[in-house]
Amino acid sequence: MRHFILFSLPPNKETTETETQKMGLKIGGHIEKVNGKEVSYSQFVERYLVKNQPVVLTGLMDGWRACKDWVLDDGQPNLSFFSTHFGNSTVQVADCGTREFTDQKRVEMSVSEFIDYWLEFSSKEFDNASTHEFDAKSPLYLKDWHFVKEYPEYLAYTTPPFFQDDWLNLCLDKYRMHKDPDTYQEKNEISCSDYRFVYMGAKGTWTPLHADVFRSYSWSANVCGKKQWHFLSPCQCHLVFDRNMKCSIYDIFKDVSETKFPGFEKAIWLECTQEQNEIIFVPSGWYHQVHNLEDTISINHNWFNAYNLCWVWDLLFRDYNEAKEYIEDIKDICDDFEGLCQRNLAANTGMNFQDFFIFIARFSFANLVLLYLLVREYENSIRSSSQRACHIVFNLKSARNIALKMKSIDLTGNSGISTNFKENIEDSTFRELCAVLGRTYRILPESCKLNDITEALSDDLMDIDLIESSASHVCSPEDLVILIDYAFTKFSYITSGESALG
Numbered sequence: 165m166r167h168f169i170l171f172s173l174p175p176n177k178e179t180t181e182t183e184t185q186k187m188g189l190k191i192g193g194h195i196e197k198v199n200g201k202e203v204s205y206s207q208f209v210e211r212y213l214v215k216n217q218p219v220v221l222t223g224l225m226d227g228w229r230a231c232k233d234w235v236l237d238d239g240q241p242n243l244s245f246f247s248t249h250f251g252n253s254t255v256q257v258a259d260c261g262t263r264e265f266t267d268q269k270r271v272e273m274s275v276s277e278f279i280d281y282w283l284e285f286s287s288k289e290f291d292n293a294s295t296h297e298f299d300a301k302s303p304l305y306l307k308d309w310h311f312v313k314e315y316p317e318y319l320a321y322t323t324p325p326f327f328q329d330d331w332l333n334l335c336l337d338k339y340r341m342h343k344d345p346d347t348y349q350e351k352n353e354i355s356c357s358d359y360r361f362v363y364m365g366a367k368g369t370w371t372p373l374h375a376d377v378f379r380s381y382s383w384s385a386n387v388c389g390k391k392q393w394h395f396l397s398p399c400q401c402h403l404v405f406d407r408n409m410k411c412s413i414y415d416i417f418k419d420v421s422e423t424k425f426p427g428f429e430k431a432i433w434l435e436c437t438q439e440q441n442e443i444i445f446v447p448s449g450w451y452h453q454v455h456n457l458e459d460t461i462s463i464n465h466n467w468f469n470a471y472n473l474c475w476v477w478d479l480l481f482r483d484y485n486e487a488k489e490y491i492e493d494i495k496d497i498c499d500d501f502e503g504l505c506q507r508n509l510a511a512n513t514g515m516n517f518q519d520f521f522i523f524i525a526r527f528s529f530a531n532l533v534l535l536y537l538l539v540r541e542y543e544n545s546i547r548s549s550s551q552r553a554c555h556i557v558f559n560l561k562s563a564r565n566i567a568l569k570m571k572s573i574d575l576t577g578n579s580g581i582s583t584n585f586k587e588n589i590e591d592s593t594f595r596e597l598c599a600v601l602g603r604t605y606r607i608l609p610e611s612c613k614l615n616d617i618t619e620a621l622s623d624d625l626m627d628i629d630l631i632e633s634s635a636s637h638v639c640s641p642e643d644l645v646i647l648i649d650y651a652f653t654k655f656s657y658i659t660s661g662e663s664a665l666g
């Protein structure tokens with residue numbers, strides 16, 4: 165991309181020239197826009213997932229029910245549709261004018277209440293008689309609505325194939341990421357246990373500067389409206405932190421203190437205006453701030469898979485060290501210091517080492533099952549030309565790589581780590597996960613005719629001789645490496661080739 169520097173103004177703000185110099189960002193370029201229908205899955209992987217580059221995709225939202233039901237003929241959000249059909253849902257709403265720690269203050273209300281507020285806000289009927297406590301400087305923004313979990317039958321949209329290899333949400337459909345025995349509540353956990361969201365906000369609503377949860381990838385589709393995005397590449401992210409690398413800038417358009425954030429002026433941003441029916445892909449670890457330039461409804465998923473698993477581990481390890489450092493002074497008087505660090509890690513980051521290890525072990529087992537079934541299907545004639553086999557091998561290599569990194573650190577305090585390949589295979593939930601993953605990998609073209617891999621799951625899987633091996637019981641990252649290596653040796657005629665996609 166050609167690099168050039170220009171200045172960007174705060175969205176929707178009349179600004180004098182002096183102010184522009186003070187608040188302007190250095191813009192080094194814009195995000196590429198491509199027609200998603202003209203890009204193959206492997207091209208998408210190679211150009212954006214592997215290179216960790218943002219892109220805007222057009223042409224991928226045809227036929228979405230959301231685009232019909234949620235939008236009026238003039239392109240405005242169909243607010244009354246939401247009140248009528250989903251009005252009783254309870255949602256989280258951000259007050260865009262009020263900061264609370266590193267995010268905006270959140271309040272809970274029903275969708276009907278939010279829509280009533282929005283209609284009142286838009287008609288600018290705010291005066292002293294208003295029933296709402298917020299004013300026009302504090303617009304409310306509905307965020308993180310777990311719409312798919314709440315309305316699974318409604319089928320508002322289908323996830324575009326580029327984003328379907330989503331281990332995070334596939335896992336959370338079947339299992340919980342972290343179960344804290346002290347705070348666990350069945351109902352709450354289930355309704356909040358995914359990373360598929362709807363966002364709705366009037367013109368002027370916005371999201372502060374951040375990098376995504378778990379350093380996942382995200383994609384965000386504009387059902388209606390327009391968003392302005394500002395992105396900072398991971399290699400420049402230190403520039404938006406304070407001197408201690410503890411606290412990052414909240415709003416890049418507001419009073420950024422040069423003393424506190426000395427690197428900010430040097431940061432070079434990518435800018436993007438995302439229109440209706442466009443999907444933006446947000447890569448791992450890119451800081452971004454987002455402004456709704458019009459009344460906007462968007463659908464947004466966070467996700468990770470073998471291509472960005474290392475980002476998740478790096479964040480977890482960094483957060484663990486921070487959690488440890490934070491309570492270092494009570495180490496000597498603490499009975500279970502390591503256990504406390506892990507509890508704090510789970511509370512702050514959403515998972516701890518044990519959760520992540522069980523997660524990668526489970527996906528390793530599922531990929532081993534799929535590899536085994538492919539081999540059986542082809543009666544051992546499969547070669548590394550099979551894109552599916554290559555992808556599965558790539559997944560296993562990625563999980564193995566993380567297990568190696570985990571192996572190199574002291575996991576004392578994680579004695580709870582234990583999982584068993586054989587027991588997983590006997591478990592119907594795990595078999596469902598394998599089936600969904602197998603269906604997902606139909607996005608990868610096969611040169612030969614291949615039966616639906618998932619049909620084989622109804623067969624007896626117990627003849628997988630891997631599970632009879634002593635490596636079947638996995639109690640540590642090292643055990644997982646041994647199990648994957650065992651499979652790689654057994655299927656060496658496939659696994660010795662490099663992944664076609666990776």
Ligand SMILES: O=C(O)CCC(=O)C(=O)O
Nearest residue numbers: 370371376382384454464
């Ligand atoms: O649309 C927004 O307001 C924020 C979305 C976002 O930050 C994301 O997708 O990561």
